Amino acid sequence: MHNTISSTAQSQPDTGPMLTPEEFGVGARITLSVMSDDYAEIILGALTSTDLTGLSLTTDAVSTWVTGDEPSIARFVTELLAAAGRSGKHVSAHVLFSRGCPGEVVCALPAGRLPGPDALPELPVTGVEALAQWSLYPLDDAGSPGRTPDHMRDIYAAIDLAKATGTFDGSEHYVTRLSGDVAQIVQTVVAGWLLVGRSVQHVTTHTVFSINSPSAR
Amino acid sequence: MHNTISSTAQSQPDTGPMLTPEEFGVGARITLSVMSDDYAEIILGALTSTDLTGLSLTTDAVSTWVTGDEPSIARFVTELLAAAGRSGKHVSAHVLFSRGCPGEVVCALPAGRLPGPDALPELPVTGVEALAQWSLYPLDDAGSPGRTPDHMRDIYAAIDLAKATGTFDGSEHYVTRLSGDVAQIVQTVVAGWLLVGRSVQHVTTHTVFSINSPSAR
Numbered sequence: 317m318h319n320t321i322s323s324t325a326q327s328q329p330d331t332g333p334m335l336t337p338e339e340f341g342v343g344a345r346i347t348l349s350v351m352s353d354d355y356a357e358i359i360l361g362a363l364t365s366t367d368l369t370g371l372s373l374t375t376d377a378v379s380t381w382v383t384g385d386e387p388s389i390a391r392f393v394t395e396l397l398a399a400a401g402r403s404g405k406h407v408s409a410h411v412l413f414s415r416g417c418p419g420e421v422v423c424a425l426p427a428g429r430l431p432g433p434d435a436l437p438e439l440p441v442t443g444v445e446a447l448a449q450w451s452l453y454p455l456d457d458a459g460s461p462g463r464t465p466d467h468m469r470d471i472y473a474a475i476d477l478a479k480a481t482g483t484f485d486g487s488e489h490y491v492t493r494l495s496g497d498v499a500q501i502v503q504t505v506v507a508g509w510l511l512v513g514r515s516v517q518h519v520t521t522h523t524v525f526s527i528n529s530p531s532a533r
Numbered sequence: 534m535h536n537t538i539s540s541t542a543q544s545q546p547d548t549g550p551m552l553t554p555e556e557f558g559v560g561a562r563i564t565l566s567v568m569s570d571d572y573a574e575i576i577l578g579a580l581t582s583t584d585l586t587g588l589s590l591t592t593d594a595v596s597t598w599v600t601g602d603e604p605s606i607a608r609f610v611t612e613l614l615a616a617a618g619r620s621g622k623h624v625s626a627h628v629l630f631s632r633g634c635p636g637e638v639v640c641a642l643p644a645g646r647l648p649g650p651d652a653l654p655e656l657p658v659t660g661v662e663a664l665a666q667w668s669l670y671p672l673d674d675a676g677s678p679g680r681t682p683d684h685m686r687d688i689y690a691a692i693d694l695a696k697a698t699g700t701f702d703g704s705e706h707y708v709t710r711l712s713g714d715v716a717q718i719v720q721t722v723v724a725g726w727l728l729v730g731r732s733v734q735h736v737t738t739h740t741v742f743s744i745n746s747p748s749a750r
Contacts, residue, residue, distance in 0.1 A: 345666065345707060347741050349566030349625045356747070377746045378625075378666045381706055408566045408595075410627040410741055412668065412707060420704035423685070449562065449595045451629065451737065453670050468640070487637035489598055490562060490629060490737065520668065520707065522739045524564050524627055529594045530573070 332428040338372070340431050341418030343383035344393060344411055351406040362399035366392055379410075387437035389413070390506040394499045398442035401498065401527040409525040413509050416518035417455070423518055430517070433510035439499035446498045449491040450478075450523045452508050454516040470516060474508030481507070494523075501525070549645040555589070557648050558635030560600035561610060561628055568623040579616035583609055596627075604654035606630070607723040611716045615659035618715065618744040626742040630726050633735035634672070640735055647734070650727035656716035663715045666708040667695075667740045669725050671733040687733060691725030698724070711740075718742070 337343070350358045363380075371384040371392055382389055393411055400407045415433075417423035454470045475492055478484040483504040485493040494501045505523050512519045554560070567575045580597075588601035588609055599606055610628055617624045632650075634640035671687045692709055695701040700721040702710040711718045722740050729736045 341706065343706060345741075347625055347627070347743075349568060351567060351569065351572035353568075353570045355568035355623065375748075376705075377664050377748045378710075378741055378743045379708075383706075406572065408564055410564070410739075412739070414707040418706065420706070420709055447594050451739075453672065453737070455670065488593075489558070489560060489600075489635065489637070490631040491596075492637055493595075520670070522627075522629070522668075524562075524595055526564075526595045531592075531594045 334431055335425060335428045337385045337431065338383045339418065339426055339428070340415060341423075342386060342389070342415045342431075343381060344389050344413045345379040345381050346393060346396065346412075347379045347410045348396065348400055349408045350400055350403065351408070352403070354403075354405075358400055358403045358405060362396050365399045366395040368392065379412075386415075386433060386506060386510060387435070390437045390439060390502050394439050394442060394502045397446070397502070397525055397527065398444040398498045401442075401444035401446070404528060406529055407525075407527040409527075411505075411523050411525065412520060413506065414518075414520045415509070415513055416516070433513040436507050436510060437503065439503050441497045442499050444498045444527060445496065446501055446525050446527045447485070447529065448494040448501050448505075448523050448525045449488065450494055450505055450508075450521065451491050452512065452521045453519065454512045455518040455520065470512045474511050477507055477511060478504045498525070498527070551648055552642060552645045554602045554648065555600045556635065556643055556645070557632060558640075559603060559606070559632045559648075560598060561606050561630045562596040562598050563610060563613065563629075564596045564627045565613065565617055566625045567617055567620065568625075569620070571620075571622075575617055575620045575622060579613050582616045583612040585609065603632075603650060603723060603727060604652070607654045607656060607719055611656050611659060611719045614663070614719070614742055614744065615661040615715045618659075618661035618663070621745060623746055624742075624744040626744075628722075628740050628742065629737060630723065631735075631737045632726070632730055633733070650730040653724050653727060654720065656720050658714045659716050661715045661744060662713065663718055663742050663744045664702070664746065665711040665718050665722075665740050665742045666705065667711055667722055667725075667738065668708050669729065669738045670736065671729045672735040672737065687729045691728050694724055694728060695721045715742070715744070
């Protein structure tokens with residue numbers, strides 16, 4: 317099977333209207349877990365308290381899928397996690413961000429110009445601290461013109477950014493540890509995702525958050 | 534930075550002793566969440582009931598890292614999730630499987646022969662049903678000799694396997710839906726991971742499980 321990602325993207329980079337975030341597959345899947353008998357009320361309350369402007373949400377039994385522009389998604393994830401954390405209960409969350417591949421596997425895009433990543437969002441501090449473990453995947457088989465695909469180089473650049481922003485908390489097998497305010501962690505993850513997105517069409521990142529853990533330091 | 538993955542692997546494929554699973558970076562990170570005031574007892578009880586033969590476990594505030602051979606890891610994940618599910622509480626879990634890159638980013642391996650993937654484990658049915666959302670990432674920048682890197686081809690082969698085993702439950706944005714007995718889902722995910730591992734050194738896969746969800750069908 318021919319890989320449709322790069323060929324589709326690079327054959328018509330500057331023609332037609334700009335693709336929308338949904339057409340370009342910009343979105344997140346969030347699974348929010350609250351370790352409490354009241355989990356349903358806390359999760360629904362957190363969802364109700366967040367700003368959904370510019371976003372489209374679809375919830376199933378495993379996760380909530382949200383699509384829209386990157387700053388709006390980053391704001392939504394931050395507000396949702398912080399609101400759940402303010403319950404004081406032990407909260408864990410898995411967040412998958414993806415861009416550049418709107419479907420399950422087939423990454424063929426409609427005709428049009430590819431949107432560049434939006435500017436890095438500025439997220440107000442929430443007052444809710446978290447620990448996180450972060451994986452970042454540039455999925456660039458063919459490379460961009462003049463560039464050899466090298467996902468280690470791209471990931472290193474994102475980790476350097478985490479170190480510069482102060483959320484870097486160490487290296488583990490398969491993941492990078494992050495710690496800090498929920499907003500700072502989301503900002504780091506989204507910044508790495510967008511940084512890699514400048515040169516790679518299809519980028520995903522998985523982060524597991526832990527808030528109010530009794531076993532935290 | 535030169536990508537050390539394929540160069541290290543391919544320069545000495547058949548010399549020295551076989552690398553151990555830990556040296557080759559075979560392992561998983563598991564975050565188990567139980568939506569109950571009794572979550573700590575349920576999680577500790579599930580951990581105590583599992584067979585840890587051949588495995589090394591390290592738990593931190595975000596996840597438990599387990600390393601060992603693939604069949605032992607698959608058995609451990611299955612038993613852990615099923616035991617937590619038997620509490621009757623709503624359980625969610627994030628499981629990251631990784632092989633071929635023992636560290637955080639640098640995938641340089643010690644000298645020695647690379648282990649092939651172990652045979653697909655046969656896992657006894659647990660009687661605990663789950664829904665899952667699955668992402669699979671072959672991270673093969675350079676390709677193996679004679680093969681062009683094409684992560685879509687590898688992922689399609691794994692999805693075809695899920696269809697053949699009956700756990701395939703549909704396609705979503707960024708993920709594949711799986712459903713069935715916990716053992717069948719873990720077997721599907723691990724089989725896809727190992728299938729891709731036959732031709733790609735560094736392969737990761739992320740799966741979010743949901744058990745006893747009140748919003749499940």
